[in-house]
Amino acid sequence: MRILLFTGKGGVGKTTLAAATAVRLAASGRETLVVSTDPAHSLADAFGTRLTGEPSLVDTRLHASHVDSRGLVDSAWGELRQQLRTVLAGAGVDELDAEELTVVPGLDELLALTEVARLARTGQWDAVVVDCGPTAETLRLLALPDAIATYLQRAFPARSVRGMVAGVGRQGWVDSIGRLAEHLAELRDMLADPQVTGVRLVLTPERLVVAESKRTLAALALRDIRVDGMIANRLVPKAGLRRGPAATWLRTRRGEQDAVLAELKASTPIGLHVVEHRAAEPVGLEALGSLADELYGRADPLGSNASRPPSLLQIRPEGTGYVLRVAIPLSEESDVNLARVGDDLAITVDGMRRLVPLPAVLRRYEVADASVDGDGLLLQFAGAAL
Structure with a gap:
């Protein structure tokens, strides 16, 4: 399928x-x-x-x-929302606050x-x-x-x-x-x-x-x-x-x-x-x-001539640290921002953000440099994180 x-x-x-x-x-x-x-x-x-x-x-x-x-929200979420409101109210959360907490965005x-x-x-x-x-x-x-x-x-x-x-x-x-x-x-x-x-x-x-x-x-x-x-x-x-x-x-x-x-x-x-x-x-x-x-034409609509995409994260050792490739297609106009959030890497590309869990081996290191090539984003990790 x-x-x-x-x-x-x-x-x-x-x-x-x-x-x-x-x-x-x-x-x-x-x-x-x-x-x-x-x-x-x-x-x-x-x-x-x-x-x-x-x-x-x-x-x-x-x-x-x-x-x-809309019908799915009314039928599938209504019961769970009521249960959550009951739990929150029983834990001392104000009724109005409980209502807000059970409204899930999107x-x-x-x-x-x-x-x-x-x-x-x-x-x-x-x-x-x-x-x-x-x-x-x-x-x-x-x-x-x-x-x-x-x-x-x-x-x-x-x-x-x-x-x-x-x-x-x-x-x-x-x-x-x-x-x-x-x-x-x-x-x-x-x-x-x-x-x-x-x-x-x-x-x-x-x-x-x-x-x-x-x-x-x-x-x-x-x-x-x-x-x-x-x-x-x-x-x-x-x-x-x-x-x-x-x-x-x-x-x-x-x-x-x-x-x-x-x-x-x-x-x-x-x-x-x-x-x-x-x-x-x-x-x-x-x-x-x-x-x-x-x-x-004669092609199968389910077929694809795109090669299998690489894994989002690819890691290799380099010197005393590591290089992490984030395989996303970027252009010269791409607006890219990076931030370290605990053991996650927050990547924002043209306003779209995702928290990517860092591989365990990189969590002791900090990002020393970042660059872009034809295959994505390259991050150099070096030195023990403070």
């Missing part, structure tokens, strides 16, 4: 391309589910049919659904991703295609398993938890916290496993969009999430031998787009597919199937 996450800047056509990919997969004989976690819920428009939170049959071997994240998005994982684990599907929200929302979504796990650890440390439970009774909440922790661990494993999850980054061949796409590649690599394909959508057709103002405009615009894509190809080994702009919006199974033929 494979999971494909489609994301990109708003308006680049990711929903249409996700739907077209799902149509192709189903036509090849695979049981396929395409599901939207995008609050805009335009997947139904692409198929020209109505969708709900439950998978419904769209065509032979093809099902589709919209994730109802819970809607987390439960949407959890629902995708649940659907994937049913074993009913050979492929699950996910129409994610715009890039910023997707990056926040994919960061949530780590972020909320850290939040829970800080808000409810194990020692204080045991004391609160002893004072007010178990109330079944310990099991609930345990189940949530298991879900978070499963999500992290699912997202970081390139044999299971791949990300398709959709873009239009414009410099601003490509610049954002490069930042997205770095941010996802920082999360150990693999982008195994990029799709450049809406290339203007080639003018050929035609003459006149319209043909001149087409040649000029296509030349600009080709130059942008050439720069993008030179900056990353990730495979790039291209799709030309169509006169009519592709809506419905037939139009989506035709789009998929242009997108993939």
